[in-house]
Amino acid sequence: xxxxxxxxxxxxxxxxxxxxxxxxxxxxxxxxxxxxxxxxxxxxxxxxxxxxxxxxxxxxxxxxxxxxxxxxxxxxxxxxxxxxxxxxxxxxxxxxxxxxxxxxxxxxxxxxxxxxxxxxxxxxxxxxxxxxxxxxxxxxxxxxxxxxxxxxxxxxxxxxxxxxxxxxxxxxxxxxxxxxxxxxxxxxxxxxxxxxxxxxxxxxxxxxxxxxxxxxxxxxxxxxxxxxxxxxxxxxxxxxxxx
DNA sequence: GCCATATGGAAAG
DNA sequence: TTTCCCTATGGCA
Numbered sequence: 001x002x003x004x005x006x007x008x009x010x011x012x013x014x015x016x017x018x019x020x021x022x023x024x025x026x027x028x029x030x031x032x033x034x035x036x037x038x039x040x041x042x043x044x045x046x047x048x049x050x051x052x053x054x055x056x057x058x059x060x061x062x063x064x065x066x067x068x069x070x071x072x073x074x075x076x077x078x079x080x081x082x083x084x085x086x087x088x089x090x091x092x093x094x095x096x097x098x099x100x101x102x103x104x105x106x107x108x109x110x111x112x113x114x115x116x117x118x119x120x121x122x123x124x125x126x127x128x129x130x131x132x133x134x135x136x137x138x139x140x141x142x143x144x145x146x147x148x149x150x151x152x153x154x155x156x157x158x159x160x161x162x163x164x165x166x167x168x169x170x171x172x173x174x175x176x177x178x179x180x181x182x183x184x185x186x187x188x189x190x191x192x193x194x195x196x197x198x199x200x201x202x203x204x205x206x207x208x209x210x211x212x213x214x215x216x217x218x219x220x221x222x223x224x225x226x227x228x229x230x231x232x233x234x235x236x237x238x239x240x241x242x243x
Numbered sequence: 244g245c246c247a248t249a250t251g252g253a254a255a256g
Numbered sequence: 257t258t259t260c261c262c263t264a265t266g267g268c269a
Contacts, residue, residue, distance in 0.1 A: 001250040001264095032257095051251075062245045067251050070265040084263095102263050151255065152252080206250080232250085237250095245269080255259070 002066045005200035007048035007142070008126045014046045014098070016152050021092040022057070023169055028079040035087060050121050050156030053116060067104025069118075074098055121156040125193040132153075132238050135186045138178040140201025141188070145181060146174030147230035148190065158193060160164065164212040164235040166192045168219075173241040174234045211235040 002203040024038035041057035048054075053072075066072065075082075077090045077097040084085070088098040100106060122137070123129030134155050138148050148154050149163045156177035167174050170188035172181065181189075200206045217224055217237035227236045 003250055006250090065251075066260060068249055069251090069265090071264095104262050150251095161250050163250095231252095246266105247267085248265085249263100251262090252257085256257085 001068050002051060002070065003159030003162055003197075003200075003206070004051055004124065004126055005047070005197050006066065007053045007157075007203060007238060008197075009201045010053055011046050011048040013074075014043075017091055017096075018043050018045060023090045025081070026089050027083055027085045027088055031086045031106050032231050034062075034106070037108060037116035038087075038089075040084060047242075048129065050124050050152055051119065051159070052121075054109075054117075054125065059096060061109035061111065063105060063107050063109045063113070064074055064100060064103055067102075070103035072098065072103075080104065115232070121152055122154045124156040124235075125190065126157055126197050131190045134190070135183075138181060138186060141178035143178055144175050144229065145172060145178050145189075145236050148230060150179050150230050155190075155193070157197065160232045161206050161209070161212050162193060162196060163232075165196060165206070165208075168211045168217075168235075168237060171198070172235055173239055174229055174241045175243060211237055 019042065021040060024035040026032045026035040037060060038057050041060065043055060043057055045056040051065060054065040075097045077094045081088050082099065085099045085101050086103060086106050089098045091120045100161065113159065122134050123131050137154050138145065141148060145167065146163060149158050166189055169192045170185055172185055172189065211224050212235050214224050217240055220239050222237050222239040224235055224237050226233050
């Protein structure tokens with residue numbers, strides 16, 4: 001299941017296909033009208049921002065969000081399409097078929113909607129953005145840092161796994177109010193997010209989990225506690241992350 | 244087959 | 257803050 005690294009990896013994998021035209025179809029049927037519009041168009045750009053994937057097909061924007069269950073994967077274009085695939089894109093050389101399954105969003109956008117997305121997202125650690133706006137927002141917030149890290153308007157691309165791991169790495173308890181964090185802690189969170197998310201882009205998965213869904217802390221061996229925080233389960237080591 | 248759960252997000256109140 | 261939507265998966269009956 002995807003956090004920001006998944007989308008950035010997909011954008012990298014799709015990048016070599018820029019310039020080609022695509023045959024678009026919706027084997028599942030729920031995106032038939034959209035696929036008709038995309039069919040035969042040339043891919044001009046593809047990029048990830050936060051957990052969103054944006055395509056430019058001759059000026060038409062395709063917006064994809066995988067949600068919790070979605071996936072996007074290549075397959076042999078000569079093989080039969082899988083029935084559950086919402087959108088299938090086959091390049092004009094018929095070298096590859098890209099399949100989108102179970103997305104929470106798959107829709108065509110105007111330029112205005114695309115701009116609105118960028119306006120409402122915070123800086124993305126994987127895009128080399130300036131973290132300043134996120135730091136300022138956290139520094140004057142009474143909300144917990146655990147909630148703030150999951151808020152895509154504060155920082156874009158972090159999900160529940162990176163939240164747990166980044167906070168643990170920096171020794172910050174998830175329940176601390178944003179305004180209690182020092183500048184050094186904020187910098188640590190941002191730099192650690194960059195490091196861990198880049199590594200996950202390369203690996204294609206998040207590995208080296210120290211507290212997320214762990215019984216004991218992988219660093220000190222102490223017990224890991226978990227509880228609901230910001231509509232998701234938070235994890236922390238009491239010894240490594242004092243309140 | 245049913246239900247709870249999940250690495251997500253938005254609308255409603 | 258609650259409710260809803262989304263779809264896959266795993267445990268259970």
